[in-house]
Amino acid sequence: xxxxxxxxxxxLLFILGGFFTVQQQSxxxxxxxxxxxxxxxxxxxxxxxxxxxxxxRLSLRIHQLDVSVxxxxxxxxxxxxxxxxxxxxxxxxVFEACYTLQDPEYQIxxxxxxxxxxxxxxxxxxxxxxxKDDIADAVQTELEKPxxxxxxxxxxxxxxxxxxxQNVKAAxxxxxxxxxxxxxxxxxxxxxxxxxxxQAEAEAEASILHGKGxxxxxxxxxxxLSQSVEGFxxxxxxxxASHIMxxxxxxxxxxxxxxxxxxxxxxxxxxxxxxxxxxxxxxQIRETIFAAQKISEKD
Numbered sequence: 003x004x005x006x007x008x009x010x011x012x013x014l015l016f017i018l019g020g021f022f023t024v025q026q027q028s029x030x031x032x033x034x035x036x037x038x039x040x041x042x043x044x045x046x047x048x049x050x051x052x053x054x055x056x057x058x059r060l061s062l063r064i065h066q067l068d069v070s071v072x073x074x075x076x077x078x079x080x081x082x083x084x085x086x087x088x089x090x091x092x093x094x095x096v097f098e099a100c101y102t103l104q105d106p107e108y109q110i111x112x113x114x115x116x117x118x119x120x121x122x123x124x125x126x127x128x129x130x131x132x133x134k135d136d137i138a139d140a141v142q143t144e145l146e147k148p149x150x151x152x153x154x155x156x157x158x159x160x161x162x163x164x165x166x167x168q169n170v171k172a173a174x175x176x177x178x179x180x181x182x183x184x185x186x187x188x189x190x191x192x193x194x195x196x197x198x199x200x201q202a203e204a205e206a207e208a209s210i211l212h213g214k215g216x217x218x219x220x221x222x223x224x225x226x227l228s229q230s231v232e233g234f235x236x237x238x239x240x241x242x243a244s245h246i247m248x249x250x251x252x253x254x255x256x257x258x259x260x261x262x263x264x265x266x267x268x269x270x271x272x273x274x275x276x277x278x279x280x281x282x283x284x285x286q287i288r289e290t291i292f293a294a295q296k297i298s299e300k301d
Contacts, residue, residue, distance in 0.1 A: 016051055022048070024042050029043060030056050034050075060096060064088055064089070065089055067087045067110055068087075070082055074122070075127045084164075085118065085137075090157060100153070102153060103154075106152065113144060122137070134161040137161055
């Protein structure tokens with residue numbers, strides 16, 4: 003009676019001790035007496051205690067392994083290239099993934115080291131940056147076939163970082179800065195050149211227009227004085243044109259002095275300052291008028 007009381011709980015514990023669970027997106031490898039027995043899918047499962055042993059549990063999710071590789075470029079610059087390899091255990095090759103490789107991550111690192119150190123030394127530093135996708139594709143292609151035989155699928159390989167020496171980075175930044183400053187100086191010089199050319203053209207056109215205006219003004223004054231003198235001579239017979247011009251100039255001279263005197267801050271000085279100088283000025287104006295008439299008659 004006492005043996006039954008002890009045997010029944012022992013049997014129940016033995017049976018219940020064989021139950022175990024397998025998580026979703028994973029599997030368990032069962033061995034019987036040290037030999038592969040079966041692969042268990044997710045859910046509540048049972049094994050024979052003592053006889054069956056759970057060797058390992060494998061996750062079927064995607065894993066990422068970051069591999070940092072130090073190598074040298076074609077232009078003798080040492081760089082540290084970081085490769086991110088995304089991989090997973092193939093559900094149909096769990097046996098190979100469990101029993102073929104001792105350390106799958108170490109194997110992936112070995113392939114990545116070998117490939118990167120074979121590819122990067124063929125490129126100069128600038129091409130390493132511009133062709134990083136080519137390096138990543140080469141790593142993925144190189145890994146897919148051998149790792150598939152080992153039960154692992156390569157999802158994607160990415161070049162996540164390229165780190166040259168700090169001094170090389172500083173030199174690259176200085177080169178870039180110098181190039182941009184040279185371009186900026188060239189553009190600034192061209193802009194200043196255009197401004198000066200346009201300013202010179204504007205000044206030339208303004209001078210031409212000013213000269214035409216002055217010439218027209220003088221021509222109008224000469225014509226007006228000529229018409230006034232001729233009209234006065236016709237109305238007052240016997241009057242000489244020289245006397246009329248002297249009178250007009252004297253009136254203009256007096257009016258000018260009146261305007262200068264009206265201003266409190268005027269600093270205009272006439273040399274010589276005497277009414278007798280008007281005759282000399284009138285003589286010069288008459289010569290100018292006669293010369294203008296001759297030119298107009300020739301035209």
